[in-house]
Amino acid sequence: MVKMISREEAYKIALSAAVRLPTQRVSIQDALGRVLAEDVVSDIDMPPFDKSAMDGYAIRREDLFNELRVCEVVPAGHAPTRPVGPGECAKIMTGAMVPDGADCVVMKEHVELTGENTIHFAGKDTATNICYKAEDTAVGDVVLRSGEWLRPQHIALLASVGCTTPLVSHRPRVGIIATGDELVEPAEKPAISQIRNSNSYQLQAQVAAMGGLPYYYGIARDTASDIDALLRDAIGTTDVVLVSGGVSVGDYDLVPTILKRCGFELLFESVAIKPGKPTHFGVSDAGFCFGLPGNPVSTFVIFELLVKPFLLKMQGHDYTPQNVIMPLDEPIEKRRTRREAWYPVVLTATGSVRPIEYHGSAHARALPQADGIICIPASVTKLEKGTMVHVRQI
Ligand code: AMP
Ligand code: MG
DSSP states (O other), X not given: OOOOBOHHHHHHHHHHXXXXXXXXXXXXXXXXXXBBOSOEEOSSOBSSSOEESXXXXXXXXGXXXXXXXEEEEEOTTSOOSSOOOTTEEEEEOTTOBOXXXXXXXXXXXXXXXXXXXXXXXXXXXXXXXXXXXXXXXXXXXXXXXXXXXXXXXXXXXXXXXXOXXXXXXXXXXXXXXXXXXXXXXXXXXXXXXXXXXXXXXXXXXXXXXXXXXXXXXXXXXXXXXXXXXHHHHHBTTBSEEEEESOOSSSTTOOHHHHHHHTTOEXXXXXXXXXXXXXXXXXXXXXXXXXXXXXXXXXXXXXIIIIIHHHHHHHTTOOOOOOEEEEEBSSOEEOOOOSSEEEEXXXXXXXXXXXXXXXXXXXXXGGGGGOSEEEEEOTTOXXXXXXXXXXXXXX
């Protein structure tokens, strides 16, 4: 009898087995979705000088209600040529250097022209409207830490500190194999008793979306020789192999036996997750493998819960999923089992969580409507309306 372990245990076992991939320098234009492998330090102050936040006039606050003479115009990218003295101001553009002497900028919209070269503040009061030198970042500040998973906003920061070739982890190469006599590729029309292979494409997309490199090896028929051949193709060329289907207890579920024959030690073979119980995880000298259940929702959920954090860990990123906590709109029930259950849900515009129609692990049509998935713990059989639930966004 195979031992069923909890999701937390499976997570711990898999993530502690993960090995760090090598690192490489890439162009900042190729860094999106990669995991940073060095701390990045700023070589400049930001802002680099006291900078106007508005188009307007740089003045001395003590002169706020006086008529002022416009002494010069300071565009962005040009240094002021003289300080602002009493009774004076400088016309200034957003992003330009505030001249010495001035301690605030009044907005152009709040100023009236009183003569050819004189202005008067027409408002009641003004904010300072100056971004001070180094108020965001000082020279030498660590602006990004090793392990950061780079999103577009991180790319902006890399650019602004001049880090044009950040050191990042290699992308994990992930081999994908489908198994099943019933499978045909999506371009084909399934004959009676056949279905289309959707897992392989879902998995390739899931791998690509988290920064991995998917390598697709095709469909293995439910024979030892076929599974063996595709696995041996994938092992060695990839860092991790994902095999979907054939991991359960049916007569033709041969994957676990073949994984062992190919040199994998199976660290777990059953996880208390619904959907996804017969999930396998193996390690060998040549790399890692996950045996994923064949139903597409199971495959999706297990990738999300275990494979994605594993692949990110290989790149040095500790993945913490985005959860929002909101009340349930309607009750959800589940049978009493030893497994925790994951359900697809939507977030409503009024700030609640609504379960969606979901027929079980083969119901691939349910997922595209979902904003996230929620977990009903093993010991719970019903979540009442109003229960605060954690929605893991997908
Ligand atoms: P298995 O884990 O092989 O017993 O498969 C469980 C269920 O998932 C069966 O109904 C399979 O037909 C289905 N299935 C297996 N592989 C795939 C796949 N690649 N794409 C879509 N459905 C699949
Ligand atoms: Mg099968």
